[in-house]
Amino acid sequence: MSFVALLRGINLGSRNKVDMKSLKALFEEMGYENVQTYIQTGNVIFDNAAYDVPAIETALLKKYGFEIPVIVRTREELEEIQKHPIFLKDQVYIMFLAHEISDEQQALLGELVEDEFVVWNRKNIIINLSKSYHKTKFTNNFFEKKLGMGSTARNQNTVNKILLKM
Incomplete structure (x- = not known):
């Protein structure tokens, strides 16, 4: 595997x-x-x-x-993310969360509507940014503070290339 x-x-x-x-x-x-x-x-x-x-x-x-x-x-988790409709858009980033989020954390994220994103399998956030990553507030630091857990981001291109190597 x-x-x-x-x-x-x-x-x-x-x-x-x-x-x-x-x-x-x-x-x-x-x-x-x-x-x-x-x-x-x-x-x-x-x-x-x-x-x-x-x-x-x-x-x-x-x-x-x-x-x-x-x-x-x-590999299977990345393939699931890759198939999501939001992943197919432009300016897509994925926040990989250190742990699954709770219902309360999911509700906190549900209040945010500036950019289109979805929490996928409770431990990944797929974001379609209306601004560049460096101009949005939806960064690693934002999600880490909001959710109280670590995360790391990769763009759509990086995820695609990682999958090609797996």
């Missing part, structure tokens, strides 16, 4: 530098198979049904010296 580990907050300008070759090697050292990385924002594709997010985060902290939140999705 194929998975992608989505790393949050690496290679942001000169901050939180992570070399993709060393990242690939680290995942291989942890026993993951068929490891490959995709672009510098931290997408690690691997096979191994017995993944352990806390162990991955601990290994990343030890190797790079700073915390790197990790969210894992399966």
Whole structure:
């Protein structure tokens, strides 16, 4: 089974530098198979049904010296997102949430109407932005504060390319 580990907050300008070759090697050292990385924002594709997010985060902290939140999705989950009607529009981003949201959190998000988005399977938010990502308030920080949990975003093109590599 194929998975992608989505790393949050690496290679942001000169901050939180992570070399993709060393990242690939680290995942291989942890026993993951068929490891490959995709672009510098931290997408690690691997096979191994017995993944352990806390162990991955601990290994990343030890190797790079700073915390790197990790969210894992399966190939099947990405394919479901890819099939959603909103995903087919322009200016689409996906917020991958660290945990499933509650009914109360779902209701909080239901009050927002400026951009079109849908919560998919309670742990992904597919957003069709009316503005560019850098001009919208619907960013990682917005959703993290609103929901009280970590998230990481990828654009439609990145999700499509990750799926092609899986």
